[in-house]
Amino acid sequence: MLNFVLCSICPPRIDKQFLRVEVGMFVRLWYNAKMDHRKIFEIIFHARGGQGGKSAAEIVAQAAVNEGKFVQAFPQFGPERSGAPTKTFVRISDSEIRTHEPITDPDVVLILDETILDSSEFTNAETHCNASLQRNVNLIINSKKTAEELRERITCKGKIYPIDANGISMDILGQPRPNTVILGKFVQVTEAVKLESVTSEFRKIFEGKLGKEATEKNIQAIEKAYDAI
Amino acid sequence: MKINNKNRIALTGGAAAAEALKQIEPDVMAVYPITPQTPIIETYAKFKADGEVETEIIEAESEHSAISACVGSCAAGARTATATSSQGLALMNEILYVASGMRLPILMVVAARALSAPINIHGDHSDVMGARDAGWIQIFSENPQEVYDNTIIGMKLAEKAGLPVMVIMDGFNTSHSVENLEILEKEQVQKFLGEFNPEKSLLNVDDPVTFGPLSLQNSYFEFKVDQDAAMRAAAEIYADINAEFAEISRRMHSYFEAYNLADAEQVIVLAGSTAGTAKDVVDKLREKGKKVGLLKINLFRPFPREEIISALKNAKNIAVMERAISSGTYSPIYQDIVSGFYQTDARPKIQPYIYSLGGRDIFAKDIESVFEDLEKGDISKEIKYSGLNKII
Numbered sequence: 001m002l003n004f005v006l007c008s009i010c011p012p013r014i015d016k017q018f019l020r021v022e023v024g025m026f027v028r029l030w031y032n033a034k035m036d037h038r039k040i041f042e043i044i045f046h047a048r049g050g051q052g053g054k055s056a057a058e059i060v061a062q063a064a065v066n067e068g069k070f071v072q073a074f075p076q077f078g079p080e081r082s083g084a085p086t087k088t089f090v091r092i093s094d095s096e097i098r099t100h101e102p103i104t105d106p107d108v109v110l111i112l113d114e115t116i117l118d119s120s121e122f123t124n125a126e127t128h129c130n131a132s133l134q135r136n137v138n139l140i141i142n143s144k145k146t147a148e149e150l151r152e153r154i155t156c157k158g159k160i161y162p163i164d165a166n167g168i169s170m171d172i173l174g175q176p177r178p179n180t181v182i183l184g185k186f187v188q189v190t191e192a193v194k195l196e197s198v199t200s201e202f203r204k205i206f207e208g209k210l211g212k213e214a215t216e217k218n219i220q221a222i223e224k225a226y227d228a229i
Numbered sequence: 230m231k232i233n234n235k236n237r238i239a240l241t242g243g244a245a246a247a248e249a250l251k252q253i254e255p256d257v258m259a260v261y262p263i264t265p266q267t268p269i270i271e272t273y274a275k276f277k278a279d280g281e282v283e284t285e286i287i288e289a290e291s292e293h294s295a296i297s298a299c300v301g302s303c304a305a306g307a308r309t310a311t312a313t314s315s316q317g318l319a320l321m322n323e324i325l326y327v328a329s330g331m332r333l334p335i336l337m338v339v340a341a342r343a344l345s346a347p348i349n350i351h352g353d354h355s356d357v358m359g360a361r362d363a364g365w366i367q368i369f370s371e372n373p374q375e376v377y378d379n380t381i382i383g384m385k386l387a388e389k390a391g392l393p394v395m396v397i398m399d400g401f402n403t404s405h406s407v408e409n410l411e412i413l414e415k416e417q418v419q420k421f422l423g424e425f426n427p428e429k430s431l432l433n434v435d436d437p438v439t440f441g442p443l444s445l446q447n448s449y450f451e452f453k454v455d456q457d458a459a460m461r462a463a464a465e466i467y468a469d470i471n472a473e474f475a476e477i478s479r480r481m482h483s484y485f486e487a488y489n490l491a492d493a494e495q496v497i498v499l500a501g502s503t504a505g506t507a508k509d510v511v512d513k514l515r516e517k518g519k520k521v522g523l524l525k526i527n528l529f530r531p532f533p534r535e536e537i538i539s540a541l542k543n544a545k546n547i548a549v550m551e552r553a554i555s556s557g558t559y560s561p562i563y564q565d566i567v568s569g570f571y572q573t574d575a576r577p578k579i580q581p582y583i584y585s586l587g588g589r590d591i592f593a594k595d596i597e598s599v600f601e602d603l604e605k606g607d608i609s610k611e612i613k614y615s616g617l618n619k620i621i
Contacts, residue, residue: 061407065239073239074406096409098505100372100402101592 047112052179063197184225242403245373247272249380252418256307259298292317306430315342329364334387342400351588352400390463493522584615
């Protein structure tokens with residue numbers, strides 16, 4: 001719809017790149033309005049134990065700190081087992097965050113593993129996760145499927161943004177590392193933090209561990225997800 | 230006094246404690262891992278491995294041994310710290326009394342957690358409340374910033390008061406939550422603390438002394454009363470140290486935090502991380518014109534009774550919310566508040582609440598409903614349980 005409006009008001013010589021920037025701006029304006037209203041921008045990361053959901057959440061939080069923002073990042077404190085569904089909460093705000101309650105009404109939900117949609121968190125109608133999808137939450141999900149295909153599987157009132165983070169990661173890194181790749185899409189959709197803040201935080205954390213070459217490849221993968229439509 | 234951007238960081242409560250300990254750089258840290266405290270000593274061990282600190286780290290085979298090693302090193306005259314949680318603190322219990330009885334200024338950071346059985350690794354105050362009569366000064370923290378500040382304040386307090394200090398954060402809620410904080414420079418912390426020069430120590434051969442000797446009917450009683458006098462005197466020392474700390478940090482801590490308390494009719498009293506959530510609720514209800522307020526306890530032992538009761542004297546109704554059960558009676562803070570009021574003429578209604586045992590989530594709406602109950606005057610002597618599932 002937004003595309004249609006833009007296409008009809010933009011002269012035909014405007015290229016696709018420009019259009020993408022415009023769409024990004026619209027989304028950003030809308031989000032900023034929402035942030036002003038709520039003061040605190042809230043995100044829930046869903047992953048499986050060992051997939052790096054917590055690391056991804058902490059990168060976003062530290063990126064926001066580097067921009068001078070206030071943050072909170074904390075895991076849903078359950079038993080930690082490899083492969084079990086995990087949840088990590090992130091709050092970002094321009095002013096001090098005092099609440100310590102878990103997030104139940106997020107602005108964005110990030111899902112690193114599509115099979116989590118089958119877990120009781122999403123299938124049981126009484127859970128907070130399910131309830132938040134019934135509101136206007138944005139769902140960013142690591143999946144090859146299209147938004148329409150995913151919509152057949154779950155009821156979600158908000159927008160669904162699928163991103164093939166596994167595919168991008170396999171192409172560029174040769175191994176599935178969706179946790180940081182998906183952050184590119186997250187930044188594109190929400191503009192909650194700047195892309196440079198995310199990549200420089202990634203560099204800071206991982207350059208020592210992975211070496212320069214692998215770090216740059218990872219960043220390339222994040223940027224590819226950021227550019228993906 | 231200069232605060233640059235590199236000092237504005239975001240850390241978990243555990244990492245904030247480790248950062249403060251790094252700047253304190255105690256001579257000895259005797260440690261044993263236990264969830265959710267482990268990140269503190271892990272992080273500290275990394276500082277040591279990276280050559281950032283020269284602390285002698287003693288890896289003990291249990292918490293009982295860890296605190297025993299602390300007793301030895303502190304008696305020998307070394308600046309000493311440790312950290313623990315839950316079962317670890319319970320296992321230390323015997324030696325907690327030895328440390329305080331020998332008047333040893335040991336600093337212990339506690340990531341407060343539920344006690345077994347049934348086994349539960351999550352946050353509540355059962356462990357630290359179990360140690361409340363052990364002769365340790367106890368300071369609660371709301372968030373990583375307070376954990377950082379209290380760790381530094383606690384070290385100095387221990388040494389000035391001649392008593393061991395527990396700096397308490399909520400297990401997981403604070404110990405594992407990344408939040409913003411502002412740290413000092415190491416030199417500032419070192420200058421604030423000064424050198425540790427104990428009045429008496431075992432390694433001072435020019436002034437030989439005995440620690441913890443046999444003391445029977447003729448003297449034990451006096452020892453214990455004297456120790457309690459030191460504990461009572463510690464409150465004022467804590468206040469002085471807070472003022473000194475405010476000079477270098479621009480952050481002033483006190484016995485308790487009074488949040489919109491002056492004209493409040495309905496008041497919640499609690500300690501720890503839930504205070505942040507409660508402040509948001511107070512703001513929300515104040516916008517609707519409700520006269521609500523919060524008293525957040527920072528210093529719990531010694532209990533600053535007169536100051537707390539005086540701050541609460543205008544309240545009509547009070548809810549004391551606690552994360553610990555005192556089996557068969559009311560929970561500790563409720564007992565302290567109620568007995569405090571008995572020494573004055575004020576008679577507010579006081580409702581005991583227990584919440585969030587074993588890490589049960591507590592939401593703003595739960596706190597709102599506590600205020601609603603207070604306003605309705607729905608108050609009784611029966612304990613209310615916030616967030617308890619109906620038992621079928």
